[in-house]
Amino acid sequence: MSPRPGFVLDVDRSTPPTLFWHGERFSLERLPEGSRVIYAPEPIDALKDPGASIRAALNEPVGDRDPLPALLRPGMRLTIAFDDISLPLPPMQRPDIRQMVIEQVLDMAADAGVDDVALIVALALHRRMTEAELRHALGDRIYDAFAPNGLLTQHDAEDPDALVHLGMTDQGEEVEINRRAAESDLLVYVNINLVAMDGGHKSVATGLASYRSLRHHHNPETMQKSRSFMDQHHSELHASNWRMGRLIAQSGIDVFQIETTLNNDTFPPAFRFLQKREWEWGARDRVGYLAASKALDRTPARYARQIFHSVRAPHRMTSVQAGEVEAVHKLTTDNVWAQQGVAVAGQTDILTMGLPYIGPYNVNSILNPILVACMGLGYLFNMYRGKPLVREGGVLIMAHPTPWEFNPVHHPSYIDFFDQVLSETTDPVEVATRYEESYATDPWYVHLYRTGHAYHGVHPFYMWYWCAHALQHLGGVIVVGGDHPAVHRLGFRAASTLADALEMAEDVVGASPTLTHLHAPPILMADVH
Amino acid sequence: MRARTASNSLRAPRSVRTDARLGAADAAGRRRGGVGALRRLAPSALASRAGRTPFPLAAPSWPESVPRPPPVSELGVHYDTAWSRRYPVRLARAMVLDNVTRPLARAVASPLIRGDESLSGLEGPVIFAANHASHADTPLLLSCLPLRFRHRTVVAAAADYFFDRRWKADVWSFLLAVIPIERTKINRRSADLAIELLADDWNLIIFPEGGRSPDGWAQTFHPASAAYLAARSSRPVVPVHLDGTRHILPKGRRGLRRTRTTVTFGTPLWPDDGEDPRRFGVRIEAAVATMANEAGSDWWTARKQAAAGTTPSLQGPEAAPWRRSWMLSSAPEHRDTDPGVEWPRRSP
Numbered sequence: 001m002s003p004r005p006g007f008v009l010d011v012d013r014s015t016p017p018t019l020f021w022h023g024e025r026f027s028l029e030r031l032p033e034g035s036r037v038i039y040a041p042e043p044i045d046a047l048k049d050p051g052a053s054i055r056a057a058l059n060e061p062v063g064d065r066d067p068l069p070a071l072l073r074p075g076m077r078l079t080i081a082f083d084d085i086s087l088p089l090p091p092m093q094r095p096d097i098r099q100m101v102i103e104q105v106l107d108m109a110a111d112a113g114v115d116d117v118a119l120i121v122a123l124a125l126h127r128r129m130t131e132a133e134l135r136h137a138l139g140d141r142i143y144d145a146f147a148p149n150g151l152l153t154q155h156d157a158e159d160p161d162a163l164v165h166l167g168m169t170d171q172g173e174e175v176e177i178n179r180r181a182a183e184s185d186l187l188v189y190v191n192i193n194l195v196a197m198d199g200g201h202k203s204v205a206t207g208l209a210s211y212r213s214l215r216h217h218h219n220p221e222t223m224q225k226s227r228s229f230m231d232q233h234h235s236e237l238h239a240s241n242w243r244m245g246r247l248i249a250q251s252g253i254d255v256f257q258i259e260t261t262l263n264n265d266t267f268p269p270a271f272r273f274l275q276k277r278e279w280e281w282g283a284r285d286r287v288g289y290l291a292a293s294k295a296l297d298r299t300p301a302r303y304a305r306q307i308f309h310s311v312r313a314p315h316r317m318t319s320v321q322a323g324e325v326e327a328v329h330k331l332t333t334d335n336v337w338a339q340q341g342v343a344v345a346g347q348t349d350i351l352t353m354g355l356p357y358i359g360p361y362n363v364n365s366i367l368n369p370i371l372v373a374c375m376g377l378g379y380l381f382n383m384y385r386g387k388p389l390v391r392e393g394g395v396l397i398m399a400h401p402t403p404w405e406f407n408p409v410h411h412p413s414y415i416d417f418f419d420q421v422l423s424e425t426t427d428p429v430e431v432a433t434r435y436e437e438s439y440a441t442d443p444w445y446v447h448l449y450r451t452g453h454a455y456h457g458v459h460p461f462y463m464w465y466w467c468a469h470a471l472q473h474l475g476g477v478i479v480v481g482g483d484h485p486a487v488h489r490l491g492f493r494a495a496s497t498l499a500d501a502l503e504m505a506e507d508v509v510g511a512s513p514t515l516t517h518l519h520a521p522p523i524l525m526a527d528v529h
Numbered sequence: 530m531r532a533r534t535a536s537n538s539l540r541a542p543r544s545v546r547t548d549a550r551l552g553a554a555d556a557a558g559r560r561r562g563g564v565g566a567l568r569r570l571a572p573s574a575l576a577s578r579a580g581r582t583p584f585p586l587a588a589p590s591w592p593e594s595v596p597r598p599p600p601v602s603e604l605g606v607h608y609d610t611a612w613s614r615r616y617p618v619r620l621a622r623a624m625v626l627d628n629v630t631r632p633l634a635r636a637v638a639s640p641l642i643r644g645d646e647s648l649s650g651l652e653g654p655v656i657f658a659a660n661h662a663s664h665a666d667t668p669l670l671l672s673c674l675p676l677r678f679r680h681r682t683v684v685a686a687a688a689d690y691f692f693d694r695r696w697k698a699d700v701w702s703f704l705l706a707v708i709p710i711e712r713t714k715i716n717r718r719s720a721d722l723a724i725e726l727l728a729d730d731w732n733l734i735i736f737p738e739g740g741r742s743p744d745g746w747a748q749t750f751h752p753a754s755a756a757y758l759a760a761r762s763s764r765p766v767v768p769v770h771l772d773g774t775r776h777i778l779p780k781g782r783r784g785l786r787r788t789r790t791t792v793t794f795g796t797p798l799w800p801d802d803g804e805d806p807r808r809f810g811v812r813i814e815a816a817v818a819t820m821a822n823e824a825g826s827d828w829w830t831a832r833k834q835a836a837a838g839t840t841p842s843l844q845g846p847e848a849a850p851w852r853r854s855w856m857l858s859s860a861p862e863h864r865d866t867d868p869g870v871e872w873p874r875r876s877p
Contacts, residue, residue, distance in 0.1 A: 014593050279595065285585075
């Protein structure tokens with residue numbers, strides 16, 4: 001049977017309660033009659049033979065490129081850059097897509113007699129990956145061949161010697177990227193395109209860039225003009241990256257882009273009920289839900305977090321395309337939409353969502369309050385094309401415990417940002433003008449970013465900017481079951497139950513509001529007409 | 530924040546209007562169903578409203594706006610028999626077959642096996658195509674198969690008869706390794722399963738008549754059974770004639786009756802290149818008819834009549850029912866072996 005497309009349910013008397021994520025827990029909530037629930041499409045068919053598909057993509061590239069083997073020659077300088085720990089979500093079961101693709105690229109390079117090969121993790125300002133994470137992403141074979149020889153490195157956006165300034169775009173945006181990548185005869189970039197925003201020129205222009213370059217599109221103004229990030233035709237973030245990408249190409253940097261898409265098979269069999277429609281839950285799903293929810297209710301949060309972060313998604317590759325950046329990305333975007341697109345008629349007054357335990361920036365870590373805001377307002381709110389799911393002035397209700405808790409190793413600057421900046425102002429523009437530079441240039445944060453496993457000092461600012469469009473658009477944000485002080489620090493309102501939250505929302509949007517629930521994950525993109 | 534209980538707010542449908550733009554088609558559909566008509570609730574919804582076990586302890590109710598998919602039957606040709614071919618089940622079945630079924634077959638049917646030398650050099654998997662007069666045919670034939678075939682053989686059984694109840698499907702799958710076959714038409718699912726099993730080195734017993742004989746005379750062989758499967762799988766068909774089983778458990782009778790039977794294996798038949806399955810089916814039927822003739826006369830007579838094209842039809846003469854019955858009951862029982870020899874007895 002072919003996978004079913006996404007679905008918009010009209011809630012009626014017979015609709016069973018709806019699953020809400022709540023961090024490392026979940027609950028079943030009965031939504032009012034007349035509400036809508038948006039369900040993601042079922043996982044589409046995966047490639048039968050990913051290895052053969054990857055070889056075919058490398059041998060038959062798109063967009064006026066020669067096959068990869070024809071671009072490889074002895075004596076050349078080859079750099080392979082790839083996405084970091086933030087993709088995919090949750091981390092996928094072995095073998096990771098990066099391993100599958102890079103092994104094929106290396107096989108071809110070996111056949112062509114290329115000696116000078118280096119691998120770079122395209123971190124941008126993210127934290128450095130640990131050895132275990134790298135081994136998971138690349139496989140032991142690649143790690144053991146490159147890491148001991150210093151040929152597997154992680155991009156350092158704060159090492160002046162490892163960066164090269166390529167110039168400025170016609171909009172005055174500085175382009176500064178990794179020197180090794182820029183000075184290579186061929187740069188192969190290996191993407192995992194989990195959402196439509198990933199990939200394209202953003203891969204190099206963001207993943208291998210410095211703060212000096214990133215600040216031109218990671219700012220409140222760009223974010224507010226990106227409606228949404230997922231819709232490349234209406235995203236200023238996309239436009240800025242494209243200008244930079246074209247400048248990179250004009251600078252003579254030869255980029256061979258490889259992009260891959262995944263199906264949204266997100267959870268292993270034990271948690272399969274999380275991606276099923278509730279009225280289709282069988283006995284096994286109900287037993288699974290009851291066992292998991294009761295057990296998690298009795299498990300301390302840190303252990304529950306460990307359990308969930310050990311989950312490996314059974315994602316499977318649905319497409320792979322290689323060649324010229326823009327031609328590749330067009331195909332990729334179509335493939336992403338084929339898996340995630342759901343047509344939705346009209347906006348809603350209240351949008352509800354349950355936030356899961358994981359986002360791009362807390363893999364093996366804590367979803368701290370700033371990341372909670374980013375997850376809800378930055379990511380899930382922006383999962384639309386056309387118009388936001390919630391009308392202007394509407395209310396977003398998210399369910400998450402929002403603990404006042406931070407991982408000091410991964411998110412040191414977040415702690416200070418939460419204490420010092422958000423206690424003063426939550427306005428993204430004011431946050432940027434008053435505080436950004438001091439955090440971005442703080443030598444302690446720079447040191448932790450370069451030598452430890454810390455996100456860059458400016459990263460919490462970017463997370464807050466990520467919310468800028470939603471903050472501008474919404475009339476209110478309510479967090480159900482959130483830690484009150486932490487939620488208030490974010491500038492949101494806290495509610496104990498969904499019922500309370502709905503009542504509070506009515507104070508903003510008026511009586512008898514419309515309500516839509518975003519049943520994600522699995523990831524879906526609302527095509528709102 | 531006003532204090533109000535969760536149940537008050539969540540269950541107050543008047544507090545949330547249904548936007549005319551949202552789900553309009555479904556709303557219209559519900560209106561067409563009759564204004565004021567009672568909406569049917571799923572049993573679990575009614576149960577939860579009556580204070581009984583709610584979801585997720587009970588099964589979920591089904592939203593009215595979501596059309597129910599047609600029920601997926603797990604019986605008939607859709608019954609999954611894979612479990613019955615797993616090793617522990619095969620082992621248990623082999624023990625039952627060797628220790629219960631075979632002694633019972635010996636006691637009830639006292640079979641004489643003829644022509645099994647034609648199987649000696651035959652490489653499996655093969656298709657055994659036999660005439661069918663009794664429920665005893667399958668256990669008897671399984672009991673008489675050489676050991677190398679016996680425990681790796683599945684039996685094509687009528688999906689509408691053996692798989693119409695869960696317990697029947699389970700019992701017969703375990704005891705006889707039956708697989709469901711649509712007997713009135715070619716069903717892609719059942720045909721594919723049979724071919725898949727042949728490819729996986731399983732032998733197949735099939736009764737091309739599609740069901741037990743109603744009066745003792747054979748029915749026309751279905752062209753889309755053994756011949757079709759042989760053509761698609763490129764495996765040989767061993768024609769088998771079962772004589773005497775109609776006395777044991779014929780159609781319409783309950784309870785076993787002891788008798789003596791003869792199981793005759795014919796020469797394996799291979800489909801010729803490009804041979805139409807219908808023509809191949811005729812060959813199989815002719816081979817079984819020849820063996821039936823042999824059971825009622827002798828080998829040489831049967832061979833001569835086969836060569837002359839005068840082998841009596843398996844379906845018997847076209848005559849009034851009483852005459853057909855009369856001919857069967859008056860046919861001499863051909864028995865030329867000493868019933869006291871070691872079982873299974875073979876023709877001298």
